[in-house]
Amino acid sequence: MSQSPNRQHRDNAHPWAKYTDSKVPEHLEDSEDPEFSRSGSIAFVVTLIFGFGLIFFFTKTRGAVTGFDKGDVVWAGAVTIFIAFWVRSMSGNGLKTYAKQALIWFGIILACVTLYAYKAELGAVKDRVVSxxxxxxxxxxxxxxxxxxxxGNGHFYIQGQVNGVPIIFLADTGATNxxxxxxxxxxxxxxxxxxxxxxxxxxxxxxxxxxRIELDExxxxxxxxxNLPAYVNDSELDESLLGMNFFSRLEGYEVEGDALTIRWRGAKQP
Incomplete structure (x- = not known):
């Protein structure tokens, strides 16, 4: 059956039309937009230069924020290459998209450096929340x-270890031992x-x-x-007690509001 002139014209005007109902050939499927390739390559190179520039800076200025040793350089380089490939894959919409991605990564890096700089303060916040x-x-x-x-019940509880075993004590200055x-x-x-x-x-x-018993530690x-003297209660005691033969060996202790502070001179006492 012969095709009409109009049908032939439409087919010639749209060369992809004959592939609409079948698989696109590999030589056409693998083709890459030149504009995407160019912007992606630029993004890739710029990211590598920026990333390895930062690595070089931290390697040469040890202590500015944190120094890099050889091990740090390896993983930092790997991360830089990964980011570069990721940015390249996301740069199909041109340099404007790349600029946005670069700003996002710069913000992430800046946030990480800021958190590192305040790690002591953040650690104190974490400890206070846990307490x-x-x-x-x-x-x-x-x-x-x-x-x-x-x-919440108005008492102070102290976690200690007896012979290496964790035990939660009720702080009781009214108890002798x-x-x-x-x-x-x-x-x-x-x-x-x-x-x-x-x-x-x-x-x-x-x-x-x-x-009466003796605690090894x-x-x-x-x-x-x-070798601290202690006692085991024969009744059903709800919790173990930390008595005065512990508190008297401290350098000092004090209760102020909702806080009990204990202080000692050395790590080990007789």
Whole structure:
């Protein structure tokens, strides 16, 4: 069947028409817009120059913000190349698009540098938030002092370690000694069932039987006590108590508002 002149004209005017119902040939499918190639190449080269220029700057000016050593140069170079290829792939709309992408990446880098510059302040903010959400962990004020926030029930709780086992204590300056609940004593390596409960202690609930033990190590924050006398309560004690034989070995402690601050001289005390 012969085609009409009008149909032939339309086919000649639109050379892609004959491929509408079939796969586009590879030699046509792989063709690249010259404008895209040119702007993408410019973006790629400029990004590489800028990125490696920054790497060179930080390598030569160690300490300006942060210095790069050989390991840093490797990963920073890899990141720069990745960003360059990504920017090239996004630069099909011309240099204006590239400029926008470059500004975005510059903003990201600037934000990261700013966060790094304020890492100490941000770390302090993080510690303060944690101390409110988890009061028993407290917050380091200095190398030899720690502050704890009052819990919702009005008490202060302090997380310590007995023989390397984490235990949460109720800070109780009304208690003469450190007192472990049975379950905490078991966790710390003491057999609560075989202890001799031959002593008595006065509590808010009356007299209770206790057994004397010796803690190989009690660690609170950076403060460590070795061979500390303590007691295990024979009754169902809800929580272990941090008593005065701990607080009296500190350099000092004070309660101000909702904060309990403890201070010590050295890391280890007899």
């Amino acid at each position: 409110v959400l988890i009061p028993d962990q407290g917050m380091a004020v200095s190398e030899n002092s720690h502050v704890y926030t009052k819990a 450190v007192v472990l609940a049975k379950r905490d004593a078991e966790r710390a390596g003491y057999d609560a069932e075989t202890l001799v409960y031959d002593r008595q202690a006065s509590t808010a609930n009356g007299l209770v039987d206790t057994a 009690l660690r609170v924050a950076g403060f460590v006590l070795d």
